[in-house]
Amino acid sequence: MKIIHCADLHLGSKMTSKLNITLAHKRRDEILKNFDRLAQYAKLNKVNIILIAGDLLDTDTTTLTTTDYILNVMREYPDIIFMYLCGNHDNNSALKSNKNLPANLKCFFADWYSYECGQDIVITGKEGALNSNDYKNLKLNPNKFNIVTLHGQEFVGQKQDGEIINLKMLANKNIDYLALGHIHSYKQEKLDDRGIYAYSGCLEGRGFDECGQKGFILLDIQNKKLSTKFVPFMQREFVEINLDITGLNTFHEILQNALQKTSDINSNNIVRLNLCGTYNIDTDKSLTLLQHELENKFFYVDIKDKSSLFIDPQSYINDVSLIGQFIKEVLNSNLEQSVKDDIITTGIKILKEAK
Numbered sequence: 001m002k003i004i005h006c007a008d009l010h011l012g013s014k015m016t017s018k019l020n021i022t023l024a025h026k027r028r029d030e031i032l033k034n035f036d037r038l039a040q041y042a043k044l045n046k047v048n049i050i051l052i053a054g055d056l057l058d059t060d061t062t063t064l065t066t067t068d069y070i071l072n073v074m075r076e077y078p079d080i081i082f083m084y085l086c087g088n089h090d091n092n093s094a095l096k097s098n099k100n101l102p103a104n105l106k107c108f109f110a111d112w113y114s115y116e117c118g119q120d121i122v123i124t125g126k127e128g129a130l131n132s133n134d135y136k137n138l139k140l141n142p143n144k145f146n147i148v149t150l151h152g153q154e155f156v157g158q159k160q161d162g163e164i165i166n167l168k169m170l171a172n173k174n175i176d177y178l179a180l181g182h183i184h185s186y187k188q189e190k191l192d193d194r195g196i197y198a199y200s201g202c203l204e205g206r207g208f209d210e211c212g213q214k215g216f217i218l219l220d221i222q223n224k225k226l227s228t229k230f231v232p233f234m235q236r237e238f239v240e241i242n243l244d245i246t247g248l249n250t251f252h253e254i255l256q257n258a259l260q261k262t263s264d265i266n267s268n269n270i271v272r273l274n275l276c277g278t279y280n281i282d283t284d285k286s287l288t289l290l291q292h293e294l295e296n297k298f299f300y301v302d303i304k305d306k307s308s309l310f311i312d313p314q315s316y317i318n319d320v321s322l323i324g325q326f327i328k329e330v331l332n333s334n335l336e337q338s339v340k341d342d343i344i345t346t347g348i349k350i351l352k353e354a355k
Contacts, residue, residue: 007181054087
């Protein structure tokens with residue numbers, strides 16, 4: 001039997017926090033249509049079950065258009081079982097309230113609920129936060145291949161908010177594979193001597209806090225033996241790179257280094273270029289022009305200037321010029337360093353033009 005373990009699709013996400021309206025709408029539609037791509041992949045690769053470990057939807061108030069699209073995709077693939085566990089974003093899922101759910105959609109609930117999948121495989125899940133009794137009440141047949149699905153953050157021994165999963169309390173419970181959602185990066189590790197646990201990560205990145213490859217985990221279970229494979233499936237990857245502009249004094253030098261730094265990045269991707277290092281007073285960064293030169297090379301480019309102005313205070317100790325006095329006054333102020341940099345840079349340009 002083949003099973004896709006995915007999570008955190010966040011379908012219906014507005015995507016307007018980073019992108020303009022036009023690109024946000026395009027990106028939102030891409031993420032939604034990726035659900036159909038997932039079902040197509042499952043059909044072509046003879047996958048029996050798509051197991052969704054929470055946050056299929058971005059909010060409880062997802063539009064009817066979005067929920068109808070999802071349900072219609074499920075109906076178009078009647079041979080594939082879609083198992084849906086609500087997460088913290090869709091815990092009052094608008095999808096479940098639909099009166100005409102497809103027969104191949106199987107849902108989980110606030111209490112432990114199990115589905116028999118053939119003679120040997122059982123998939124069990126529970127929505128919402130776990131309490132001590134929930135861990136005790138999880139009873140699994142040791143003679144079955146047991147998959148358990150939950151949505152929440154791995155407990156690491158510190159104070160944490162939200163839905164927490166204590167892996168130690170799930171150890172030695174006859175779990176062969178623990179399918180988790182909530183963390184948007186892929187992770188797979190040993191649970192106990194019998195089983196493993198895994199976060200599939202999200203199917204598509206939605207911001208620069210979700211850089212790198214995104215996708216799902218493909219499970220292949222034969223005679224109770226499990227093999228897993230992470231399958232990258234994102235249509236666009238968020239990529240963040242740093243460009244040290246120390247020693248680059250002209251816009252042409254900065255542009256050429258930026259082009260070289262980004263030359264290996266796929267043009268479909270969403271890129272953030274961080275300018276770092278130091279620059280001197282005469283450095284021409286021209287951020288608006290740099291944005292213009294790069295924005296047509298990728299789906300979207302975001303430029304962040306994290307560089308700092310290099311000034312040697314010692315060189316102005318004996319400088320009695322207006323510029324020298326100005327720089328010393330600013331350097332001796334209580335302003336944040338980034339504000340000092342901006343004031344000095346702007347002030348120097350004004351004072352030089354006034355000469």
